[in-house]
Amino acid sequence: MVSLHGYLVLAAFLFGLGLYGALARTNAIRILMAIELMLNAVNINLVAFAQYLTPGLVTGAVFAVFVITVAAAEAAVGLAIVLLVARQRGVIEVDKINLMKW
Amino acid sequence: MPVLTLLIVVPLLGLLAILVTPKDRAGAHRKITLVATFIPILIVVYMLFTFNYHQPGMQFVEQYNWIPSIGVSYFVGVDGISLALLVLSALLGFLAALASASIKTREKEYYAWYMLLQAAVFGVFVSLDLILFYVFFELVLVPMYFLIGIWGGPRREYAALKFFIYTLLGSVIMLVGILAMYLADPAHTFNILELMKFPFDPRLQVWAFAALWAGFAVKVPVFPLHTWLPDAHVEAPTPISVLLAGILLKMGTYGFVRIAYPLLPQGAKHWAYAVAILGLINIVYGALVAMSQKDLKKMVAYSSINHMGFVMLGLAAGTPLAVAGAIYQMIAHGLSSGMMFLMVGQIYDRTHTREIARLRGLFTSVPVIGVTLAFASLASMGLPGLAGFIAELFVLLGSYSVYPGFVILAVLGLVVTAAFILRMMRAVLMGEEKEEYRGLHDATRLDLATVVPLIVLLALWGVMPGTLFAMFNTALQQFITHMAGV
């Protein structure tokens, strides 16, 4: 049988990879993808915890549903922003965009 | 009817309406603001008629659980003192909105912040839960910061930041005091009325009072925490100055009356002498510094410091007359300084200067404005027959038996007050008309509409103080009894 621990470790490594991607890459779209990876890692955790620790309750799964919803929204708006910035400034590398400094 | 919640919600609805109105709909935001600030006046008038002036305790109470796990609730209610301040806030909120016609840039944002400010101000004066109070108290800061920082004068960012840092610092210290009381009370509640019943350990009272006092004193402002005030005033646009002087300063003194004194009476007694000295310094030092100012608005700002000194002195003395005078002064100063700032604004709109030395002969150039400024100045000087005098009279009458020496010095301070006001009037209003000011247009209907209510109230409460005293008399008695009983 697969133990809870196994799922958790898988999720941790998936998250670590996502984190690395979000930090190491400069292409905004790639960063979005990395974020999706992290969200998935979180979802695995949620579902695993729910199924193992609170059998019969679906709270964790409900959370996962919401996370997926938010991810969809985030992807839509995020891509729109990226495209807009790319169109207006001609760059897509986040290290060249430091609007937040002002 | 949940009138108090309504009072807070109406400006928020106004805020919402402004946010959904497109930016380019010229004038719409202003209209929404006027409506949303006028409705609170109606609500307050309704309250004035339905309020039971002889019944002790809070009225129009509403209480709902908010964060039950730590005993925070949405708990609002008013007694006579808060009611009087609500009258002031509702009125000035509307008048300052009227006077906002000179704001031409980024109107939508301006009015949006304005509505938020108004809601927070009402919230402060009706909250009976410390955390709720604190939230509103802090919430006032944010719109104020932007209102000064965006629509202010040349040094606005400096002034806004200074204002923010000062008041935030005070608030943080205050929060420590609040938490200390929360932890010391066995019931672990933030309910002000409950906390009032608990006799805190005297040692705790002494330092917790100091902490609360510091938080409120920044707002008042008490010497030596006052230096943000002149800068903030000079840079703030006129309507914001009106609110700043008329209402925001009162939040500090209201905090004393509602929280610091009733919750920590022994702490208050311990520090009374020091508070009285600071009050006296406010009076005398404020007047002296005002006399040396070259900028009209700065002078008015320092005169506020002078006036708020009477509130401090009255509260420190703690006799019924003195406290009554102190509360009266909150209202009177709100009206007179509000009017003063309105007048300075009207003059600035026409002459584009606030430098006293550059103004001259306004009695001739703009007679109506001249006369109203003279009225405002005399009101601020504490001329008998106007509300400010009543306040000063009662504070001094009441404090004399406690601090005779201070009172005599304060009375001498009144001469200095008269001197700087008259010097200002001489420089600004009297003298030959200046060539460049010839043909300036005099007060418009709108200008008059903003000041006439203030004139009427200043005169009414100067001639018939009983009408205002009756409003908060019962609450005052409760305050006195509570302070004496512990």
Next chain:
Amino acid sequence: MNWQLVTFYILGLVILYAAYRVVTSAVITHAALWLAVALVGVAGIYLQLQAEFLAIIQVLIYVGAIVTIIIFAIMLSPLREIKTEEKDRRGGATRMGRAVASVEWGLAPVAAGLLFALGMTWAYSRQAWPVGSVPPGLITEPLGKSLMTTYLLPFEVASVLLLVAMVGAIVLAIRGQK
């Protein structure tokens, strides 16, 4: 060694490898396709956890919608910049250098990712987890019920969020056209 464990290991390896390719592959369209693989793998994990409903929407929404729009965005955009592959941070500008002082920038993400994964693993290993197994039974029905009862309000809020996101994305796209 039972078949469940075997499937888990295979799925795990597929997911991690695909994720690795997502963040490292040189061509961005490849990365998007690898992302789809990783997401399908996660759907498999859900199946294994008896969360069949989640597996289905994982495939439908993530693979069917999100990955698709990412690929669309890349392929349909007129901008060359999006399609050209970027250089790795390692060789890039080092403005961050000042912030992280002595740590070379290129090492920081690796360190962060590894630290996180290993740290979590370590933390998990210090905990005694119940040795139970996944309860049998499908979750679609209870999930649906609780979404319509206990979690009705969040559910509705989520739908509003989606609506707002949709409107927002359209507004942004239109504004870009001008």
Next chain:
Amino acid sequence: MAQYAWVIPALPLLSWLIITLWQKRLPDRGSYVGISFTFLAFVYALGVLWEVAHGAGAHVVLPWAVIGTISPIQINIGFQVDGLTAIMLSVVTFISFLVQLYSLGYMHGDKRYGRYYGTLSFFTFSMLGLVLADNLITLFIFFELVGVASYLLIGHYFERPSAQKAAIKAFITTRIGDVGFFIGILILWSATGTVAFDKLAALIGEGAVAPWVITLGALGILGGAVGKSAQFPLHVWLPDAMEGPTPVSALIHAATMVAAGVYLVARSYMIFYASPQALFWVALIGAVTALFAATIATVQTDMKKVLAYSTISQLGYMILGLGVGNLTAGMFHLTTHAFFKALLFLTAGSVIHGTETQEMHQMGGLIKKMPITGVTFLAGGLALAGIWPFAGFYSKDEILLTAYNSQYPIFFWMGILAAFLTAYYTTRVAFLVFFGEPRDHHRYEHAHESPWMMTVPLVILGILAVIGGKLLLTGEFFPHLILWQPAEELSPNPLVMGLALGSGLLGILVGYLVYGTKLVNRQAVIKALYPLYQLFKHKWYVDELYDWAIVRPVLWLAEAAGWVDAHGVDGVVNAVGAAGVALSSGAGAFDLAVVDGAVNGVAAGTVAVGRATRRTETGQLQAYLLTLALVVVAGLIVFQVMGG
């Protein structure tokens, strides 16, 4: 009628409101409103006087403010009508009416004509309110309002810097006196818990008030009177107040402003009477002022200035009368003085109107050109000099008689000397202005008699200046009206009467010798008495003294305070720096006790932290993300290790 005496101040109040709000729409800017309302008030006041003379009276009390509910403190306002009130009401409305009538001509064509009439109404209202007050606080309120009204009227020609200064000076100086008044109220209030005159009188009568309270309270109130009635040492504002239009001067000097101080003492006389020390100070100030101001009046060359100092001197007499314990005499002198001083000022106004100068050396021989003005001036002058049978004689004689019989005869001799000087300078004015050769022919040629609106009041007042004294004493009318139980009935003393009259006549003689004939060489006299002349000419250097000792220090203090406030910031930064250096060298303590100190310290600290941390705020998303991740990992580890 006395029950409704509040109508009397209400009428001018109404007139003020009407003129202020609608002056542009009223015929002649509302002047007729002011005049007619004041006349109605005068008629009503006469009615009240008649009633009071027949034994009526009124005292109406209204609650004003109630503080507290358990043992409420109630402060009342109200008005009371008795003989003192009734006579003052009549005098004030009468003079005010005449002055307003006179102003029709004098102020004609003034650019702030409407405002002038409005303020006059307000002035009258304040004074009438003051007269009716039944307690110290109400009286104080109107006392201040009178001050404001005078401020506005003195500053009527506000284009002139001298008028601006004079207005401020009047207000501030009297306010300094009011500080004393206010402290007096505080003392009495805290000792007795009441400010109502009747209650105070009752308490004092029972002996329930400590003597020192009475004395201090009385001295405080005296401060107010000294300020308003321009007594030494707060007399400095009155001569400067000549900057106002001349009819205003008449009003101020005769009936409203300066009478307020004397009236204040008279109204609270039960307090003074209970304290011999206080009475002594009252008498001393009165006598000193009477003499002191008379000396200055002898050398002034501005016609209005002479009259101003003469007013101060005469007010000194009134205060002296009160001080030696004769309330009736003091108030009697106030009344007669109101007639002849108003008259003198109005004639001065007429002269100024005709010649357009106030400088007496540019006048001369004007009686031929302005016969009515000249004759009425002589009537007023003789009354001022206290010559029988003119009005001033009776009242002055009464005061001197009481002074002679008091504990301190020195005051009597000071009064006699002042009477001599009074007669002298009055004669001097008469000769310089109305007799002799015209010194400025140009002005002389243009001089003309004033229109009827101006001369009618002169004639009315002139008649009163002649017969007023005797008239009021007819049937003991006045002494019955204002009755204060005198210690003993004083029989007329021929010595006193003779000395008073003699000194007056002597003064006239000397004046005649110096100015009417060339028998005495003026320059020689001036040379002989040069130091004294300089002293008088510079008004005993009081103004200079105040400027040097009070005004400048206060201004300097204000500047200093302003500097400290404005430069506190720099000071603190420097202080922090210095303190840092001091600390590092182990030399000294940390001093942050400058304004703004602690706060700026915090601000500086915040800035320093900000400087250090701003490098991390690069605006780059990934940097933030990295930080976040590292913090999470660090937190995780810490949590695991600590939490076990």
